[in-house]
Amino acid sequence: MNKKLLSLLALSATSLWPLQAEMLVSWDPEGFIYKGADKIKPPQPWAESVNSPAGEAISIVTVAPGVKVSEGLDLGPGFKASRLNTAWGGVSSDEHSKTAAEAERAGNFITFSIAPEPGYQLALKSIEMNALVREGVTLGYIWQYSLDGTTFTDITTTPSTIAGNFGRPGGRGQTLDSLNISNIAPLKKLGTAVTFRLVLWKISGETLTEPGGFLFAIGRMPGEDLSVQGEAKKGQ
Ligand SMILES: [Ca+2]
Numbered sequence: 397m398n399k400k401l402l403s404l405l406a407l408s409a410t411s412l413w414p415l416q417a418e419m420l421v422s423w424d425p426e427g428f429i430y431k432g433a434d435k436i437k438p439p440q441p442w443a444e445s446v447n448s449p450a451g452e453a454i455s456i457v458t459v460a461p462g463v464k465v466s467e468g469l470d471l472g473p474g475f476k477a478s479r480l481n482t483a484w485g486g487v488s489s490d491e492h493s494k495t496a497a498e499a500e501r502a503g504n505f506i507t508f509s510i511a512p513e514p515g516y517q518l519a520l521k522s523i524e525m526n527a528l529v530r531e532g533v534t535l536g537y538i539w540q541y542s543l544d545g546t547t548f549t550d551i552t553t554t555p556s557t558i559a560g561n562f563g564r565p566g567g568r569g570q571t572l573d574s575l576n577i578s579n580i581a582p583l584k585k586l587g588t589a590v591t592f593r594l595v596l597w598k599i600s601g602e603t604l605t606e607p608g609g610f611l612f613a614i615g616r617m618p619g620e621d622l623s624v625q626g627e628a629k630k631g632q
Contacts, residue, residue, distance in 0.1 A: 417521045417627060420463045421510050422620035425484040427454035438484045440477050441508075443468025458620065462516035462628030466589045467509035469622070474503030478613050483528055483569075484621075485613025491598065496538045496555060499597035500548075506596075506612075509545070510624060511589035518586040520626040523575040525594075526617040531563035533601030533610050539575055540593045543582060548593055551577060560601060568616040578626075592624075 428438045428446070435449055443465050445456040459465060471477065475486030485506070493499040512518045529535050536555040540548040552575070561570040577583055583590060598610040614621040 417625045418460055419458065419620070420460045420518065420520070420624045420626050420628060421465055422458045422623035423455075423469055423484070423614065424458075424620045425455050425615040426482055428484065428615075429481050430479045438477065439468070441468035441470035442484060460628055462513050462630070463518065464511055464513055465508065466511040467507070467591065469506065469508040472503040472505035472507065472593075474499075474505070475612075478611055480528070480611075480613055480615070483613040483615030485528065485611065485615070487609060487611045488596070488598075489609040491608050493597040494599070495597070496536070496550075496595050499536075499595050502597075504596050505593050507591055507593045508622075509589050509591040512587060512628065515630060517629050517631065518583075518626055519578075519629065520580075520583040520586060520590070520624060521576075521578045522625045523577060523592065524620075524623045524625065525572045525575075526569050526614055526621040527558050527572050528562040528567075528569040528611070528613040528615060529558050529560045530601070530611050531560040531567065533560045534558065534599045535596050535610060535612060536599045537594055537596045540595065541577070541580070541583070542591045542593070543588065545589075545591050548591075551575065551580065557599060562616070569614075569621075571617065 430437050439446055445453040448454050471486040474488045478485045478487050488504045490502045490504055493502045535558045538555050539551040542548045596612050
């Protein structure tokens, strides 16, 4: 390749790159098979890929250059790990929480933290998620973020709902509305870790397969089932 063409390619890459949001990190539980403690099971927390008993890496976490998963996807203390295959999530026995604040106190949440690699800055745009909730159950949820891992700020002030979408044959869950995080000032020029927290509670419905409570999991749609979109830029 001649020098002129090389510099032309470099120029177009530089000028196009800042305009495009990209997938900074994503999780896809395709291939998880729950087999108990001695064999493969979905990881809690889930920070990286998992090896199958045959030694193959399955269900990778995809991370863009300049980004790291500083704390893996994890369940709050209100959840027990679910035993669903091709999914990742938990079951809560909480029948009482009816608000985000109550659900938070009950530990009904999932969290993950991402950070820029040294020398990079992140501009976050959105969070995308595919959710599995038992048919007949409706959940409420809000998203929060934290820059210190302890004090959380609500991203969505009005709770959203997820109607049950899973349980009938072939039920694969549903894509939730994209969560826009592009207007949050500290997340436009992120130089440190940010923790995201999805707080969940049961609005209505009975579960037949668990002793009360509710199930929430990501998964079973084609491709990634949780992702953060944005840009990783070089320089502080
Ligand atoms: Ca998937």
